[in-house]
Amino acid sequence: MIVTENRIMLKKERQAQIIKQINLHNKVLSSDLSLELNVSEDTIRRDLNELAQEGKIVKVHGGALSKSYNFTATQAETYAYDEKHIIAQKTISLFQDGMTILCSGGTTIRTIANQLPENLNVTFFTVSPLISLELVEHPNTEVILLGGKLSNTSKISVGGEVVAKINEIKADLCILGVNGFDEDGISDSDYEIVQVKKAMIKASKKVVTPMISEKLNSSLRLQVCSAEEVDYLITELPPEHELLAAFHHKVKHIL
Amino acid sequence: MIVTENRIMLKKERQAQIIKQINLHNKVLSSDLSLELNVSEDTIRRDLNELAQEGKIVKVHGGALSKSYNFTATQAETYAYDEKHIIAQKTISLFQDGMTILCSGGTTIRTIANQLPENLNVTFFTVSPLISLELVEHPNTEVILLGGKLSNTSKISVGGEVVAKINEIKADLCILGVNGFDEDGISDSDYEIVQVKKAMIKASKKVVTPMISEKLNSSLRLQVCSAEEVDYLITELPPEHELLAAFHHKVKHIL
DNA sequence: ATGAAACAGGCATATTATTGCAAATAGTTT
DNA sequence: AAACTATTTGCAATAATATGCCTGTTTCAT
Numbered sequence: 039m040i041v042t043e044n045r046i047m048l049k050k051e052r053q054a055q056i057i058k059q060i061n062l063h064n065k066v067l068s069s070d071l072s073l074e075l076n077v078s079e080d081t082i083r084r085d086l087n088e089l090a091q092e093g094k095i096v097k098v099h100g101g102a103l104s105k106s107y108n109f110t111a112t113q114a115e116t117y118a119y120d121e122k123h124i125i126a127q128k129t130i131s132l133f134q135d136g137m138t139i140l141c142s143g144g145t146t147i148r149t150i151a152n153q154l155p156e157n158l159n160v161t162f163f164t165v166s167p168l169i170s171l172e173l174v175e176h177p178n179t180e181v182i183l184l185g186g187k188l189s190n191t192s193k194i195s196v197g198g199e200v201v202a203k204i205n206e207i208k209a210d211l212c213i214l215g216v217n218g219f220d221e222d223g224i225s226d227s228d229y230e231i232v233q234v235k236k237a238m239i240k241a242s243k244k245v246v247t248p249m250i251s252e253k254l255n256s257s258l259r260l261q262v263c264s265a266e267e268v269d270y271l272i273t274e275l276p277p278e279h280e281l282l283a284a285f286h287h288k289v290k291h292i293l
Numbered sequence: 294m295i296v297t298e299n300r301i302m303l304k305k306e307r308q309a310q311i312i313k314q315i316n317l318h319n320k321v322l323s324s325d326l327s328l329e330l331n332v333s334e335d336t337i338r339r340d341l342n343e344l345a346q347e348g349k350i351v352k353v354h355g356g357a358l359s360k361s362y363n364f365t366a367t368q369a370e371t372y373a374y375d376e377k378h379i380i381a382q383k384t385i386s387l388f389q390d391g392m393t394i395l396c397s398g399g400t401t402i403r404t405i406a407n408q409l410p411e412n413l414n415v416t417f418f419t420v421s422p423l424i425s426l427e428l429v430e431h432p433n434t435e436v437i438l439l440g441g442k443l444s445n446t447s448k449i450s451v452g453g454e455v456v457a458k459i460n461e462i463k464a465d466l467c468i469l470g471v472n473g474f475d476e477d478g479i480s481d482s483d484y485e486i487v488q489v490k491k492a493m494i495k496a497s498k499k500v501v502t503p504m505i506s507e508k509l510n511s512s513l514r515l516q517v518c519s520a521e522e523v524d525y526l527i528t529e530l531p532p533e534h535e536l537l538a539a540f541h542h543k544v545k546h547i548l
Numbered sequence: 549a550t551g552a553a554a555c556a557g558g559c560a561t562a563t564t565a566t567t568g569c570a571a572a573t574a575g576t577t578t
Numbered sequence: 579a580a581a582c583t584a585t586t587t588g589c590a591a592t593a594a595t596a597t598g599c600c601t602g603t604t605t606c607a608t
Contacts, residue, residue: 049596050353051320062507063472064400065446067482068554070513078598083555098446099605100554104400167422167438174443183422183450185440185458188429195438203440304586323564333588338565354595355564484607 047075053085060095060104067101121274122149125248128272128293129213132246135159137210140238141169143194144215146248148172154179163207165195165234189230196230204237212242216249218258221284223265225258232260244269251275254282265289307332308340315350315359322356376529377404380503383527383548384468387501390414392465395493396424398449399470401503403427409434418462420450420489444485451485459492467497471504473513476539478520480513487515499524506530509537520544 047055052075059066059074068086072079090097096105126149133139136159141147143166151172161180162173170183184203186195214235218225224247226232239245245263251273265288275282277292286292307330314321314329323341327334345352351360381404388394391414396402398421406427416435419425425438439458441450469490473480479502481487494500500518506528520543530537532547541547 046322046355048320048322048353048355048358050351050358062505065472070482079554080599081597084597103446167425170422170443171448174445174448177445181443181445183438183440183443185438185450188425188436188438190429190432193426193429195440334564335566335589336587339587 056085060102064104121250122146124274125272126150126153129248133158133160140209140212140242142215143169147213147215192231196234201233201237204241207241209242212238212245214247216247218256219253220255220257221265224262226260226262227258232262235262239263246270248272251281311340319359376505377401379529380527381405381408384503388413388415395464395467395497397470398424402470420455447486451489456488456492459496462496464497467493467500469502471502473511474504474508475510475512476520479517481515481517482513487517490517494518501525503527506536
């Protein structure tokens with residue numbers, strides 16, 4: 039539905055049309071807008087940049103996206119943000135270009151996904167739709183979502199199909215969100231999730247477990263793996279902190 | 294004998310004319326007004342500035358706009374909420390316990406997912422992590438997320454693996470968000486998405502396309518399917534609305 | 549890897565704004 | 579009615595804005 043009644047279109051008017059189109063289609067291509075609004079693509083690009091500047095849309099290569107479509111973790115709604123921020127930075131220091139990284143779910147992992155540096159060039163596999171949406175915001179990462187039945191409680195893909203799929207992967211790192219961790223290792227309370235996590239560990243060269251220190255020395259009913267299988271234990275505390283003392287001869291590295 | 298037509302127009306009178314024009318067309322160009330009212334553009338500009346000062350209009354480069362023309366960010370984000378609500382209700386009326394339903398992405402579909410009744414007992418397959426998260430909040434629905442490479446523009450799983458997976462499914466309904474729709478059928482602008490949508494249509498007994506009426510008669514580069522392949526066309530309009538007339542002999546049902 | 553599309557920045561042009569000023573007009577006072 | 583003042587209008591010169599085109603570069607998809 040193109041407005042052609044008037045020969046000349048005011049800039050504001052044109053920009054309003056653009057916003058309308060974006061809200062309609064969730065995305066627009068500069069080339070399409072150029073045709074529909076009878077102005078050059080340069081003008082459209084300038085419009086899109088202005089609108090993006092004003093925060094009304096999200097500019098991408100070739101066009102723009104609706105803003106409501108994007109959602110990323112905000113500082114306010116993340117519990118223990120400061121601690122998780124520290125953990126995220128430590129974890130990210132392990133990432134290197136070209137790596138294949140397998141991620142589970144959880145808010146700690148989500149913070150990591152959110153804080154990835156722009157230029158990082160890695161491939162992520164994840165069973166968490168939430169994490170996948172966070173990761174896909176980063177232009178240089180490739181995100182592969184592992185599908186399956188979605189668990190109502192943990193919001194991750196579970197089931198035999200996911201496990202089978204994970205078994206086909208050969209990852210460099212496994213970033214494992216944990217619910218219970220003590221000297222016996224990682225534990226969890228949901229059978230399905232345990233199966234997925236076990237598969238993830240098996241599929242990866244190194245296992246990284248970022249967690250807030252308050253989860254240390256908690257244990258749940260089902261065993262995921264032993265502490266010895268953990269390559270990197272990451273908390274917000276300095277490695278020499280007394281709370282971590284008991285783990286130094288168990289896990290391979292503490293950050 | 295004409296004596297009054299070329300009399301001098303007072304300033305107040307002229308400004309009243311300007312307001313009238315703006316209320317009529319939602320916008321005015323300084324150049325047009327100058328011609329219509331037989332005064333210099335300078336005068337028009339001065340008038341527009343005064344009226345803008347008084348808050349009666351919004352002055353922009355080249356003319357002025359009606360105050361209601363301006364979009365605010367919040368208006369933009371909740372754009373067409375009411376319409377989408379109506380569409381969601383109509384779409385949900387097609388759902389029955391025990392069904393298997395295949396969903397694409399998009400904000401219209403997201404609204405549907407959000408408004409599902411609590412007691413509905415169906416299995417959803419979706420390629421959209423965002424939709425999956427919305428669906429999984431409903432206790433009685435089973436959600437199966439179709440994994441694959443995540444498209445960073447559309448945020449849905451794409452690629453051969455997804456298509457292969459969809460081909461294994463036998464669904465009752467396919468709820469297809471559309472970006473372009475006209476008498477030739479459904480069109481889209483992204484090659485990968487078209488592949489996924491084609492597979493979805495093939496895997497389903499009935500194809501349902503909920504869309505805002507503004508998308509009617511818009512068309513994009515790539516063809517997804519013909520209008521004849523659509524079983525239910527759902528818009529916020531009553532089925533007998535004239536805008537839908539052209540589609541009655543094309544699609545099977547219009548709601 | 550390679551070719552096409554999209555981008556950024558600069559430049560040229562046309563349109564629109566602003567300002568100061570003088571002429572015209574309206575309103576007021578004598 | 580004449581004179582005076584304030585307002586309005588048009589004009590010209592200058593500034594600002596908007597747009598399209600061009601060039602070299604970046605990004606993207608195959």
